[in-house]
Amino acid sequence: MAVAGFYRRILPSPPAIEFASSKGKQLFIEAVQHGTMEGFYRLVSYFQTQSEPAYCGLASLSMVLNALSIDPGRKWKGPWRWFDESMLDCCEPLEKVKARGISLGKLVCLANCAGAKVQAFQTNESTIDDFRKYLHRCSISDDCHIISSYHRAAFKQTGTGHFSPIGGYHVGQDMALILDVARFKYPPHWVPVELLWKAMEHVDEATGQHRGFMLVSRPHMEPGLLYTLSCKHEDWVNIAKYLMDGVPLLLKSKDLKDTQDVLTVIFTSLPLNYSDFIKWVAEVRRTEDSGQSLSPEEKARLALKEEVLKQVQETDLFKQVGEFLSREGSCCKMLTPSHENNLPEIAASVCCQGAEILNGNTGVSAGYCCRETCVRCFSANGDKPVTVVCGMVVSGNNEQEFDMLVPSSSHVRSGCCFSGMKNEMGSHPAASDLLTTLLLALPAKTWIGIKEEKVLREIQKLVCTESLPTLLQEEVLHLRRQLGLLQKYHEDKVDLDLSALPSS
Numbered sequence: 001m002a003v004a005g006f007y008r009r010i011l012p013s014p015p016a017i018e019f020a021s022s023k024g025k026q027l028f029i030e031a032v033q034h035g036t037m038e039g040f041y042r043l044v045s046y047f048q049t050q051s052e053p054a055y056c057g058l059a060s061l062s063m064v065l066n067a068l069s070i071d072p073g074r075k076w077k078g079p080w081r082w083f084d085e086s087m088l089d090c091c092e093p094l095e096k097v098k099a100r101g102i103s104l105g106k107l108v109c110l111a112n113c114a115g116a117k118v119q120a121f122q123t124n125e126s127t128i129d130d131f132r133k134y135l136h137r138c139s140i141s142d143d144c145h146i147i148s149s150y151h152r153a154a155f156k157q158t159g160t161g162h163f164s165p166i167g168g169y170h171v172g173q174d175m176a177l178i179l180d181v182a183r184f185k186y187p188p189h190w191v192p193v194e195l196l197w198k199a200m201e202h203v204d205e206a207t208g209q210h211r212g213f214m215l216v217s218r219p220h221m222e223p224g225l226l227y228t229l230s231c232k233h234e235d236w237v238n239i240a241k242y243l244m245d246g247v248p249l250l251l252k253s254k255d256l257k258d259t260q261d262v263l264t265v266i267f268t269s270l271p272l273n274y275s276d277f278i279k280w281v282a283e284v285r286r287t288e289d290s291g292q293s294l295s296p297e298e299k300a301r302l303a304l305k306e307e308v309l310k311q312v313q314e315t316d317l318f319k320q321v322g323e324f325l326s327r328e329g330s331c332c333k334m335l336t337p338s339h340e341n342n343l344p345e346i347a348a349s350v351c352c353q354g355a356e357i358l359n360g361n362t363g364v365s366a367g368y369c370c371r372e373t374c375v376r377c378f379s380a381n382g383d384k385p386v387t388v389v390c391g392m393v394v395s396g397n398n399e400q401e402f403d404m405l406v407p408s409s410s411h412v413r414s415g416c417c418f419s420g421m422k423n424e425m426g427s428h429p430a431a432s433d434l435l436t437t438l439l440l441a442l443p444a445k446t447w448i449g450i451k452e453e454k455v456l457r458e459i460q461k462l463v464c465t466e467s468l469p470t471l472l473q474e475e476v477l478h479l480r481r482q483l484g485l486l487q488k489y490h491e492d493k494v495d496l497d498l499s500a501l502p503s504s
Contacts, residue, residue, distance in 0.1 A: 009185050012156035015195055019177065019188035027170050027190050028177075036139040037168040040177070042067040043145060044167065049183040051085055054101040057149075057163040058085040059181040061111055061216070064145045064165055068218040070115055073228075088114065091489050101161065103207050104149045105494030108214055109485045115478070117219045120498040122212035128197045134215055135176060135193070139169040143218055148178070149211040154199035155191060161204055161211065169193075207495040225301075225475055226308045227278055227437055229482045237490050239277040242270070243442060244487045252449030259458050262450070263324045267435065275431075278438055278479070304471070309433060311472040317462040318436045325432050439463060440472075441479035 017024050031037045046066040050059035062083040065072070076082040086094065091109035092102055102110075108120045121130070138144040146166040152159040159182075167177040167188065175190045191199075200211045230236060250265050271277075312318055440463055447463065450456040465473050488494045 006185075009158060011186050011189055013189075016155050016157075016178075016186075016189040016191050017175070019190065024190055027173060027175060028168070030172065031139075031168050031170040031177075034171055036136065036171055037177075038140050039138055039142050039145055040168045042142045043165055043179060047179055047183075048181065050181045052098050053182075054098055055085050056181050057102040057107045057147075058088045058097060058110075060147045060163045060165050061088060061107060061114070063179075063181065064147060064216050065111075065114055065116060067145060068116065068143070068216065070218055072114065083114070090114075091485070091494070100206065102163075103204060103495045104209075104212055104214065105207070105496075105498060106489065107147070107149075107163065108498060109489055109494050111214065111216055112481055112485055115219065117217045118214055120212065120214040122210040122498055123197065123201045124210045125498070126212065128194065131197060131200075131213065132174075132193060134213070135166065135169045136171065138166070138215065145216050146213055147216060148196065148200060148213045149204075150196060150199035151202035151211065152199070154195055154202070157186060159185070161202070166213075204495075209495045212498065219474070225305050225471070226312075227280055227434070227475065227479060229479060229486065230277055230279055235271065235273055236277050236486070239271050239274050240483065240486050240490065243438075243483065247442065248446050248449050251447065252451075256450055256452055256455050258455060259320050259462065260324060262455065262459055263320060266439070267324065274438075275434065278434060280434070308471050308475055311469045312433050312436050315436060315440075315462075315468070315472075317439060318432060320462065321436045321439070322432045325435075437476065437479065440465065440468070440476040441483060443480060443484065 011018050013021075017027065019025075019028065028037065043063065046063050048059055048063050050056050062085050065083040070083070072081050072083050072087060074081060074087070076084050076087065088110050089097075090113035092106050104120065104122070108118055111118045135146060138146050147163055148166055149161065149163050152162050162180075162182070164178050164180045164182075167179040169176055170190070173190075174193045176193050176196055177188060177190050178196075179188050180186045200213060202211055203209065204211055246269070247266055250269060251262065254261070254265050256262050256265065442463070444460075444463075447456060447459050450459060465476055468476065485494065
């Protein structure tokens with residue numbers, strides 16, 4: 001026999017006031033007149049209903065990210081870049097979220113990985129007055145939004161823990177507007193701030209920690225222009241553990257005489273598949289849509305990538321890394337440790353990475369096969385040459401063609417690895433670019449165990465982020481935050497102390 005199911009719930013009122021009621025409309029008008037509904041308009045433009053009963057956190061975050069116009073840097077469907085719940089799987093597998101929901105700490109991790117600027121507070125480490133201050137700040141602008149983690153019982157609603165964005169604030173009545181992403185259940189509604197605070201004071205049974213709220217805003221410059229960390233790679237835990245724990249222990253245990261000794265210790269112990277953990281970010285476009293021309297947007301993004309790459313190569317650390325790689329045998333060993341080092345293999349790897357991006361995936365390729373690959377370099381409308389990997393990807397019965405635009409390194413490579421490349425083919429960012437960026441992204445505490453004071457000073461000067469150009473500094477600090485969050489996630493500590501999480 002078919003089950004009738006549920007068609008919405010009656011909103012308990014009081015304590016809540018339905019947004020569309022006469023009283024709710026009056027509160028809205030008064031709040032607009034007092035200027036505390038500025039964030040509402042962008043949020044309501046991207047208001048969505050959670051697609052799964054346990055996806056309230058993912059729906060709230062994707063709604064806020066889209067409202068802030070943060071570019072996800074990868075395709076949602078077709079040619080469109082757009083945040084969707086299905087794309088928010090960096091810190092927690094979707095199947096786990098679907099079964100159990102997500103904690104506040106892991107949602108903070110997701111927001112950081114997505115490129116947002118985040119501040120998060122549990123109620124036991126904040127006050128209701130602080131909450132009102134942040135509520136007022138985000139309600140008078142459209143560049144900051146609050147996501148609240150609360151328990152429905154405080155509002156006499158059915159259900160338990162829930163996430164939703166705050167759409168506005170009525171100062172006179174001290175009421176906040178909850179844009180409930182479970183729209184199949186309850187409509188948007190106003191609630192007293194004191195009651196909302198009590199709802200956030202509930203302890204999340206899954207973590208044993210208090211609930212709270214997070215402020216999400218757009219960074220000055222979107223990070224992850226050139227590189228990003230892949231926490232979906234099957235061995236990312238081992239690689240992250242080596243970088244965060246293994247490297248400091250190695251440096252502490254060795255007698256290091258100079259910078260090259262330091263690099264030797266780090267690089268010769270790197271896990272073989274480290275390059276799958278830190279990947280370059282490339283623009284993907286369908287060949288049938290674009291032909292040989294680049295859109296203004298593609299040109300602008302590639303120009304920024306090229307500038308970041310140039311800044312990497314102008315650092316003194318890059319010169320030291322290049323010196324290490326130029327030693328006999330180092331180049332071939334370090335470039336592509338998990339593949340035969342030849343252009344067809346590189347092109348096939350890039351080809352599958354592009355297919356994953358087009359299909360909204362960032363993890364290990366799911367049954368992709370590159371039937372055709374081609375690497376070429378061309379100039380569009382007299383601009384500087386651009387490197388393009390063209391591919392035909394087969395997955396089951398599906399085929400798709402695309403071009404993958406890759407920022408090219410102008411660094412002159414020496415050694416056996418590149419002796420067979422033709423100049424017109426262009427190139428992808430090399431091992432020296434990748435390793436330099438990875439070293440810069442390591443936490444400052446990595447190096448303090450070096451015994452020789454002179455070597456310690458030299459290394460600290462080479463990896464100092466304060467003197468880096470702005471673009472590169474933001475790229476490096478974003479990777480460092482990602483690395484710190486992934487370590488916290490692996491240690492199951494993202495919910496213990498939100499104030500201790502790496503922040504943007």
